[in-house]
Amino acid sequence: MSILPILKWPDPRLSQPCDPVAPGEDVSDLITDMLETMYDAPGRGLAAPQVGVMKRVFVMDCGWKDGDMTPVICINPEIVASSEEVVSGEEGCLSIPDAPAEVTRPERITLRWTGLDGAVQESELTGFEAKCAQHEYDHLDGLVIFDRLSDEDRARIEGAYLETLK
Template sequence: MSILPILKWPDPRLSQVCAPVGDEDVSDLAAAMLETMYDAPGRGLAAPQVGVMKRMFVMDCGWKEGNPTPEVCINPEIISLSAETATGEEGCLSIPNAPVEVERPVSVLLRWRGLDGAMIRRELTGFEARCALHEYDHLDGCVIFDRIGDSDRARIEGAYLEAQK
């Protein structure tokens, strides 16, 4: 496999809604995305972050603690979200060194297709829910800057763009 280049915000592709994955084999893409995510090092990576405008993401919330649990989520769908929310710091591989506090539901019931074609339906809680919702946002053209208030966004976005010069 190979490490894929990660798009950096404000690349316009990061603001686009992705198309569903069809019947094509995405196993090579999934393997390359996992390798790229681990190398970055991140805990999640969505296909549009590597320039593939398809509804697919990978995540592994336990690998940094020595408990690897890689997931490949193809055409994920949110079935339900908890009413309870929590605010936590989120970073993004496409917006390096610009973490922001984001409020999200503490659990999500998610359905997706796995690499073997089987449908998976699972309730994710805590950090797993936060990670999946972050990656899911990318499939709808949403980045962490879109999840914060206007004044915070202007300040953090401005500092990020200035640091990129």
């Protein structure tokens, strides 16, 4: 197990869509490292492209900071349904540190994924879990929180973030 370096925006890999995990492909070491990295960061979600691996994998644990660790491992996830009702809330990103943004997303989603054991799972997610899963899912499609903002908000927040890198 090892803690992996987390890519920072504007690394071009964060803007690239990821490839599916092939049937039988072993990603167990990657997932172990991603979980260790997420908990160390400390974050509540981490997608494979954030550690430079262009595969459709993310991990999340929405409640560990307030209780027990209950990680969710999502291989080749799909959002199969989403509510018309939306909610807005502040989101941060381990790849864009200290640059939170107000993002609007569906309030509820149905997520289908394959677990590490190879079993297909499906769950309706609401609240913070829905937000976290959508955020990590965006990374698999090459999207970051800046891509969910109006042009004006993006210019302001991304510009301020890029200034901190100078």
